[in-house]
Every structure is written in C-alpha cells, then in structure tokens.
Amino acid sequence: MSTPVLKQSPTREHSRILGIGAFRPDVIVSNEDVCQWIESSDEWIRQRTGIITRHRADKGTSVIDMAEAAAREALAGAGIEAAQLGAVLVSTVTHPYATPSAAAELTDRLGATPAPAYDVSAACAGYCYGIAQADALVRSGTAEYVLVVGVEKLSDFIDNTERTISFLLGDGAGAVVVGPSDTPGIGPSVWGSDGGKSGAIGMTHSMLDIRALSLAAEADGGLTPDALSGGPAKLWPTLRQDGQTVFRWAVWEMAKAAQQALDAAGIEASDLAAFVPHQANMRIIDELAKQLKLPDTVVIARDIADAGNTSAASIPLATHRLLKENPELSGKLSLQIGFGAGLVFGAQVVVLP
Numbered sequence: 064m065s066t067p068v069l070k071q072s073p074t075r076e077h078s079r080i081l082g083i084g085a086f087r088p089d090v091i092v093s094n095e096d097v098c099q100w101i102e103s104s105d106e107w108i109r110q111r112t113g114i115i116t117r118h119r120a121d122k123g124t125s126v127i128d129m130a131e132a133a134a135r136e137a138l139a140g141a142g143i144e145a146a147q148l149g150a151v152l153v154s155t156v157t158h159p160y161a162t163p164s165a166a167a168e169l170t171d172r173l174g175a176t177p178a179p180a181y182d183v184s185a186a187c188a189g190y191c192y193g194i195a196q197a198d199a200l201v202r203s204g205t206a207e208y209v210l211v212v213g214v215e216k217l218s219d220f221i222d223n224t225e226r227t228i229s230f231l232l233g234d235g236a237g238a239v240v241v242g243p244s245d246t247p248g249i250g251p252s253v254w255g256s257d258g259g260k261s262g263a264i265g266m267t268h269s270m271l272d273i274r275a276l277s278l279a280a281e282a283d284g285g286l287t288p289d290a291l292s293g294g295p296a297k298l299w300p301t302l303r304q305d306g307q308t309v310f311r312w313a314v315w316e317m318a319k320a321a322q323q324a325l326d327a328a329g330i331e332a333s334d335l336a337a338f339v340p341h342q343a344n345m346r347i348i349d350e351l352a353k354q355l356k357l358p359d360t361v362v363i364a365r366d367i368a369d370a371g372n373t374s375a376a377s378i379p380l381a382t383h384r385l386l387k388e389n390p391e392l393s394g395k396l397s398l399q400i401g402f403g404a405g406l407v408f409g410a411q412v413v414v415l416p
C-alpha cells in the first residue's frame with residue numbers, strides 16, 4: 064500500500080494591506096487636565112513627550128465597540144464583506160477578559176462568523192505582530208482575507224495620580240484588512256522579544272492578587288466596605304514603567320531593528336515615502352528618524368501630539384491620519400515599527416493602502 068500524500072493549501076506569492084480604518088474616542092484629555100492629578104506642567108509634557116492631548120473612551124465604550132468601528136471602515140476601504148474574512152486578529156492588552164477573546168466577539172458582531180479569531184498580546188508591538196501573522200496566513204494559503212485590529216482602552220488600566228506612564232496614554236482603535244496581491248505589499252517582518260527586561264513596563268498587580276485578598280476578606284466574615292475600598296481597588300492592575308530604561312532601549316535597539324527591516328526588504332531609507340514608528344514619545348520618533356538618516360522627503364507620523372500613546376492602536380491610528388492628510392502616500396512605501404511591554408518589538412516595510 065502506498066503512503067498517502069498529504070494535501071497542502073496552495074500558497075500565494077504576495078499579500079498587501081487593502082483598507083484601513085480608525086476610531087478615536089470623543090473625550091479629550093488635555094495636559095492641563097493631567098496636571099490636576101500629577102505634579103507636572105503643560106510645558107514639561109510638551110517638551111519631554113510632544114503630547115498635547117490624548118483621547119479617552121467613556122465608560123460605556125468597550126474595546127470591542129472601538130474595534131468594530133475601525134474594522135467596519137477598514138472593510139469598506141478594502142471593498143470586501145465581513146463574511147469573506149478568513150481570520151480576525153485583535154491585538155490588545157486591555158480587553159478585560161482573558162477569555163473569551165475580543166476577536167471572537169468582534170467576529171460575530173461584524174457578521175464574519177465562523178472565521179477563526181484570536182487576540183494577540185504584544186502590547187505596543189501588537190499591530191506589527193498582527194501584520195506579520197496576517198502576511199503569513201495569506202501567503203501560506205491559510206486565509207484569503209485577514210482583519211488585523213490594534214485596539215486599547217488603556218484608561219481602564221491607569222492610575223491618573225502616578226507619573227511614570229499614565230499621563231502618556233490614550234484610547235483608540237485602528238484596523239486593516241490584509242489580502243492577496245499581485246505585487247509584494249508587506250516586507251519581511253523583523254520581530255522579537257527580550258523577556259529579561261519584563262520589569263521595565265507592566266501591570267502593578269495580577270488578578271490573583273485581587274482573588275487572594277477577596278478570599279482573605281471572605282474568611283474574615285465577608286468583604287467589608289473597608290476591605291472593598293482599601294483592598295481590591297488598590298490591587299487593581301495599573302501600568303507602570305521605568306521610563307529611562309524604555310527610552311534608551313527604544314532609541315538604541317529599535318533603530319537597529321528598523322534598519323534590519325529596511326535591509327530585509329531591500330529598501331533604502333530614501334525609497335521610503337513614510338515612517339510610522341510607535342507613538343511613544345516625540346523625542347524617540349525624532350531620534351529614530353535621525354539614526355535611520357531619513358531624508359526630508361519621508362513623511363513622519365506624529366499622531367502622538369493629539370492621541371498620546373495608544374499602544375497596539377498607535378501605528379494603525381497614525382497611518383490612518385497620515386493617509387487622510389497626505390492621500391498621495393497611498394500605494395507608497397512606509398516603514399513601521401512597534402515596541403513596548405514584554406519587551407517585544409516588530410517592524411516591517413509595507414505598501415500603504
């Protein structure tokens with residue numbers, strides 16, 4: 064008896080981003096607002112970070128609501144129906160359930176069921192991780208069209224009164240549809256991690272801390288009002304960072320990763336039309352542009368001034384704005400790089416939708 068030969072999905076040569084969408088929540092938090100909570104000033108925040116405002120979602124708006132709005136615009140731009148999606152990836156670290164995923168619920172809301180759906184936890188590199196996966200899924204023949212969403216409601220995980228990171232953060236969503244292409248549209252992904260620096264950014268507590276406290280209070284005869292206000296509320300996980308460690312890593316290591324993405328794609332800095340780095344700090348953006356020796360012809364995304372740092376949403380939001388303000392960039396080359404908590408990073412050269 065001959066050994067049966069396994070069939071494999073027919074592969075495709077190229078993929079590209081076909082459409083993009085964004086959602087920016089209505090509530091605008093100014094530097095003056097921030098200074099009610101921390102000792103700082105509008106001038107300091109502008110000079111040291113470039114941030115002027117950040118958008119935050121109201122109580123009733125969830126990660127999935129924001130993702131849906133951005134996804135619908137991306138689908139319309141790509142000219143495909145939700146039912147044609149072969150996979151839905153949601154990059155986020157602020158969906159409040161470890162399971163079920165935000166992606167499964169989003170898929171159903173969009174009318175894309177039974178598309179495979181999963182969340183990607185790669186913080187500020189989440190969108191670039193999503194693009195790396197979508198590119199691989201499309202070219203391997205595993206899916207024809209893939210929705211990639213970067214979405215965060217960071218305001219649920221900040222303590223407004225702390226000064227290491229909260230004042231930087233905003234909420235929002237950006238989404239793209241990746242699909243087959245006749246020409247190369249997504250360069251090789253340069254992505255990685257350095258878990259040895261996991262202490263540089265992260266949450267103050269885990270859900271287990273809250274559970275332990277609740278159990279202890281229960282053993283003491285129930286959750287008294289005191290335990291409730293002083294306990295679980297204090298243990299709620301909020302973000303912290305060692306800003307200088309992250310800053311140095313971003314400037315030195317991420318310039319190298321960005322250069323590797325250019326080299327892997329066979330692209331010179333002067334071939335680029337746009338540069339969309341993670342919107343973490345305007346000084347990091349300037350320093351990366353300097354180290355990459357980007358010519359003046361390259362348009363640099365500076366969405367951070369208005370949006371703050373929106374983690375996984377930052378690159379698609381910034382790209383969306385860039386295309387709105389400079390429609391002539393459509394079809395041109397853009398270098399994108401995301402980096403953050405993990406630590407993790409991801410970069411690739413893409414053809415703009």
Ligand SMILES: CC(C)(COP(=O)(O)OP(=O)(O)OC[C@H]1O[C@@H](n2cnc3c(N)ncnc32)[C@H](O)[C@@H]1OP(=O)(O)O)[C@@H](O)C(=O)NCCC(=O)NCCS
Nearest residue numbers: 102103107111112187226306307309310343344402403404
């Ligand atoms: C957070 C960050 C803006 C702080 O800026 P910085 O220039 O590194 O500030 P430093 O921590 O060196 O502190 C410099 C001074 O500013 C003060 N300072 C720090 N945060 C402040 C704030 N929010 N407002 C006012 N003053 C502040 C410090 O107390 C210090 O004062 P001192 O000189 O009197 O001691 C910056 O480190 C940063 O952007 N880091 C990387 C962020 C990042 O990329 N994070 C996420 C990746 S996803």
